[in-house]
Amino acid sequence: MSGDRGGRGQERVQGIAGLDACAARGHQTNGHSCPRAAHDWNRATPCTLSCPLPPSPAPVPRPESERAPGTIAPLRVSELDYHLPARLIATSPAEPRESARLLVVDRASRTIAHRRIGDLPQLLRSDDTLVFNTTTVLAARLIARRSSGRCFEGLALGPVARMLAHGSGLGEEAAMGAERAGAHSADPRWRVLFRGSSRLHVGERIELVAADGTTHGDCVELSSRDGEAWLVEFVGGDGTRDARAILDRSGRVPLPPYIRRARAESGVPSNAQVSADDEPAIASAASAQADDPRDRRWYQTVFADPSQAGSVAAPTAGLHFTPELLRSLAARGVGRIDVTLHVGMGTFKPVASETLEDHPMHAEWFEVGAAAQQALLARKAAGTRVIAVGTTSARALESLPDVSSGSSLEAFGDAAPHQPIFGETRLLIAPGHRWQHVDGLLTNFHLPRSTLLALVAGLIDLPWLKEIYREAIEREYRFYSYGDAMLVL
Numbered sequence: 001m002s003g004d005r006g007g008r009g010q011e012r013v014q015g016i017a018g019l020d021a022c023a024a025r026g027h028q029t030n031g032h033s034c035p036r037a038a039h040d041w042n043r044a045t046p047c048t049l050s051c052p053l054p055p056s057p058a059p060v061p062r063p064e065s066e067r068a069p070g071t072i073a074p075l076r077v078s079e080l081d082y083h084l085p086a087r088l089i090a091t092s093p094a095e096p097r098e099s100a101r102l103l104v105v106d107r108a109s110r111t112i113a114h115r116r117i118g119d120l121p122q123l124l125r126s127d128d129t130l131v132f133n134t135t136t137v138l139a140a141r142l143i144a145r146r147s148s149g150r151c152f153e154g155l156a157l158g159p160v161a162r163m164l165a166h167g168s169g170l171g172e173e174a175a176m177g178a179e180r181a182g183a184h185s186a187d188p189r190w191r192v193l194f195r196g197s198s199r200l201h202v203g204e205r206i207e208l209v210a211a212d213g214t215t216h217g218d219c220v221e222l223s224s225r226d227g228e229a230w231l232v233e234f235v236g237g238d239g240t241r242d243a244r245a246i247l248d249r250s251g252r253v254p255l256p257p258y259i260r261r262a263r264a265e266s267g268v269p270s271n272a273q274v275s276a277d278d279e280p281a282i283a284s285a286a287s288a289q290a291d292d293p294r295d296r297r298w299y300q301t302v303f304a305d306p307s308q309a310g311s312v313a314a315p316t317a318g319l320h321f322t323p324e325l326l327r328s329l330a331a332r333g334v335g336r337i338d339v340t341l342h343v344g345m346g347t348f349k350p351v352a353s354e355t356l357e358d359h360p361m362h363a364e365w366f367e368v369g370a371a372a373q374q375a376l377l378a379r380k381a382a383g384t385r386v387i388a389v390g391t392t393s394a395r396a397l398e399s400l401p402d403v404s405s406g407s408s409l410e411a412f413g414d415a416a417p418h419q420p421i422f423g424e425t426r427l428l429i430a431p432g433h434r435w436q437h438v439d440g441l442l443t444n445f446h447l448p449r450s451t452l453l454a455l456v457a458g459l460i461d462l463p464w465l466k467e468i469y470r471e472a473i474e475r476e477y478r479f480y481s482y483g484d485a486m487l488v489l
Helices: 117-123 160-165 172-180 243-250 257-266 316-320 323-332 370-382 391-398 406-411 451-457 462-474
Strands: 027-029 032-034 101-106 111-116 129-133 141-145 151-159 190-194 205-208 219-226 229-235 309-311 335-341 364-368 386-389 421-425 440-444 485-488
Touching: 101 117, 101 462, 111 117, 117 323, 117 485, 129 391, 141 219, 151 160, 151 243, 229 243, 316 440, 323 335, 335 370, 335 391, 364 370, 364 391, 370 386, 386 391, 391 440, 391 451, 440 451, 451 462
Parallel strands: 101 485, 129 335, 129 386, 386 440
Antiparallel strands: 027 032, 101 111, 141 151, 141 205, 151 190, 190 229, 205 219, 219 229, 335 364, 364 421, 440 485
16 A cells, blocks of 8 residues: 555554554564554565564455554645744743643634633543653754864764664664674664764764853764764763763753744844854854753753653643643543653654655654553543643554554453553654544644644644634744644543
8 A cells, every 4th residue: 555645644653562463464573463564554564663472373464444544635735834923933931831821622612712721620621631752852952063163063863772773763774784783782873963064074073062162072973974864972071972971961952943043033142152263164053043051941841751861852742731730630630641752853854745645754763651551541441531742642642553442452452551562653644544542632833834733633624723823823822842832622
């Protein structure tokens, strides 16, 4: 089915471990049949996930009518376009967080209401469940300076070891080289994108400049090219090679470019950096002068799990929550499920194709633990609402096997909830998507012509969604990562 018009939406997960016993879907790995194929249900493809299933009989393709949801309707990207006045791009979050405005969408009555985030305990039912993405944002944005004084802006995408362990993220040549060298969990290298890096060369060490303009002797050592990126080793000024510690010290918050640009254009004071004379490569980019030391706190959720560090962008709907609001929701009886999805660089990429189905959806690593699976099954069995906090939580949930019917619930079996599900998902959610696990969504207002806006349009018919956005603009809601939110019920 890889050539049909709905195939892009079926790129759910490159294999899913354990939760669905329908091993007859043609996804083979090491003597196992994994429950989900990548994008072609009738073709054997390598598994990129941990698979606890025992060996199974030869796969038998499912008929079209039984294939998992994920097909999207034809959609021209221009239909996702709208005009936003620049003044409505939020350059900082609401303070206090609960004071952010909340546009509530009731799909059953086709009405909207204007509330505040702090009203969530009153807006939700006592048996509702919120699903949070507990990923931690890395200080992944880099300014690296050569000995000549020329600087390059970079983005640390993640460790090679994790990419090898989960089966993708590296170019084929780099992955094969790492395998030949026996590089797995001990591989210290990271994959980094540098802007304007054509003159860099293998073996070169480039000094890192911290957000306040200081240097700590930290640097990156270029190991090899990997497509458009570099494989590098982080070397600390103290001689250590602890990449995460070096990023914490010399990295910068990976704010979306539109926030940095809006700050620069609006004259928002920014943190001092090295002089323009020292940064000829980026001095002309006003966005490079828009760091704020408070972003370290602002651009991280209060429930971020330090052991789940791996995102280069925040799950922004989660930024609205405070410990006090979480306690109020718990006291109300609202349940909570935690999942992880590491937000990748693809979140910054605009859709360049004319039709959404032709967009090459980026891969993002996710994990849903056994306890989360059990809680999700219990909520589905009880018929209560599961509300995703953010598009990343929604994408993680919708990448799971289908448990919406009784037979599918039985397919989980006794062993499945004892195993985590993890791997990479390329699921594109858009109009036409049949939702399996998500009954509602808390989300920010998204960029035009984006896959995130398409995801919301998968819950709300697109013409109505455009009307809602027009009203939000007329009422001067604040947009994007640091902006206000909407609750879709």
